[in-house]
Amino acid sequence: MATNIKEYTFEGGTPYTIGSCITLRIQGTSKSVECKIVKHLECSHACTMVVRLTLPRTNYEAHYVLKVFDRRFTFQRRYCVALEPWVNGADEQAYQEFVLSGQAKHLVDHKLTDWYSWYDLKDDDDGKYFEHSDDPRSTIPGADDARVQWWCRHERYNTETNAYKLMQKHQGEIIPRIHALVTVRNSCLWGQVPTEYSDSVNLAFQAPGLLMEYIGGFKISDIQHHVSIEHYQQIMDGATSVFEQTQACGVCHQEVNCVDMLVRPKLSSSSAKTVTYQTVYVDWSDTKFREPTDSDAGWSQIVYEASEADSIGLAMLGVVKPHARYMRTQECQDREDIHAHEHWCKTCLQTHEQSLASWACSGFDHWSLHSSRALREENAAKRTAGLE
Numbered sequence: 001m002a003t004n005i006k007e008y009t010f011e012g013g014t015p016y017t018i019g020s021c022i023t024l025r026i027q028g029t030s031k032s033v034e035c036k037i038v039k040h041l042e043c044s045h046a047c048t049m050v051v052r053l054t055l056p057r058t059n060y061e062a063h064y065v066l067k068v069f070d071r072r073f074t075f076q077r078r079y080c081v082a083l084e085p086w087v088n089g090a091d092e093q094a095y096q097e098f099v100l101s102g103q104a105k106h107l108v109d110h111k112l113t114d115w116y117s118w119y120d121l122k123d124d125d126d127g128k129y130f131e132h133s134d135d136p137r138s139t140i141p142g143a144d145d146a147r148v149q150w151w152c153r154h155e156r157y158n159t160e161t162n163a164y165k166l167m168q169k170h171q172g173e174i175i176p177r178i179h180a181l182v183t184v185r186n187s188c189l190w191g192q193v194p195t196e197y198s199d200s201v202n203l204a205f206q207a208p209g210l211l212m213e214y215i216g217g218f219k220i221s222d223i224q225h226h227v228s229i230e231h232y233q234q235i236m237d238g239a240t241s242v243f244e245q246t247q248a249c250g251v252c253h254q255e256v257n258c259v260d261m262l263v264r265p266k267l268s269s270s271s272a273k274t275v276t277y278q279t280v281y282v283d284w285s286d287t288k289f290r291e292p293t294d295s296d297a298g299w300s301q302i303v304y305e306a307s308e309a310d311s312i313g314l315a316m317l318g319v320v321k322p323h324a325r326y327m328r329t330q331e332c333q334d335r336e337d338i339h340a341h342e343h344w345c346k347t348c349l350q351t352h353e354q355s356l357a358s359w360a361c362s363g364f365d366h367w368s369l370h371s372s373r374a375l376r377e378e379n380a381a382k383r384t385a386g387l388e
Helices: 075-080 089-100 105-109 115-121 143-166 199-205 220-225 229-247 296-306 308-320 330-361 366-387
Strands: 021-026 032-040 047-054 061-068 178-184 207-213 251-253 261-267 275-281 287-289
Touching: 032 061, 061 178, 075 143, 089 143, 089 199, 143 178, 143 199, 143 207, 143 287, 220 229, 220 261, 220 308, 229 251, 229 261, 229 275, 229 308, 251 296
Parallel strands: none
Antiparallel strands: 021 032, 021 178, 032 047, 047 061, 061 207, 178 207, 251 287, 261 275
């Protein structure tokens, strides 16, 4: 679910208003750059915006996309843990006190990336900071914000940066080019954290982000407003091929959305200067990665369950028909045939068992009922095995 920043009013103020200037620290260096926010983009997991930077030594102004994983404005995650939208400094003060008191030691010291690790870590101190209850909110002020900070940094930011590393050869083509990993400075977010605190503690007060290529194009769902119908099929084929190429890199998206598939014009290299279109997928914060232990069959199952190409292809059919078509892969069709056959077998067994049970109530021999069921199950298993 995408959410636009401008749909919300931040009573406590936000550094991400259009026209504001913010300072970015380039990770791994001592360098900082200033940028000006010129446009908000749709987002759900991060604050995403178009920014303008003045390039050093050239005074040339260029546009980039800045994606900041700021826990205060990750509306979807705050809702999931029953946190109200951030509106003032009261919650921020509670969070700062929670971190500076040492209660969030696991947040800054551990490098785990599994979401469930948070729940494992919360019991390190005999459940001191979190209680098991139906209420998702913790009873400790500031603890729920710490959970969201963990999710922003370890679940979304780390996942997306890892995805772009694995797909590096495709940057600038079917995915945006990453120009820098950045951190929004403390003074821009919550007031300067005292310098006597360690770098690890400072991580709890920083919002990591990505400075990436700005894709000048349009959403694939708006295709009918931007291109003529003869280009529909080429764009559809390009959109589905994006995921075939990224899957080969060991990256599988878990929540594909049409608003994140952009289309941009591209001049061909021929002398005719024919215009073609390139599809670019711009959000990789919700992905699974192929592990060294994953077999080809296991990875194929993960890809099949995610149905990345189907999510785009089937969603777009209503827009492009009858001028373009989407053909599902043979593997998807074969797997669905198997699943449909298995479902048919189970349905038939249930129907027959209900009938036989009614016969048994009228004096039908129980041994015959049992042996008939066993025979049908054996035959169904053989048919299914023959298809696999």
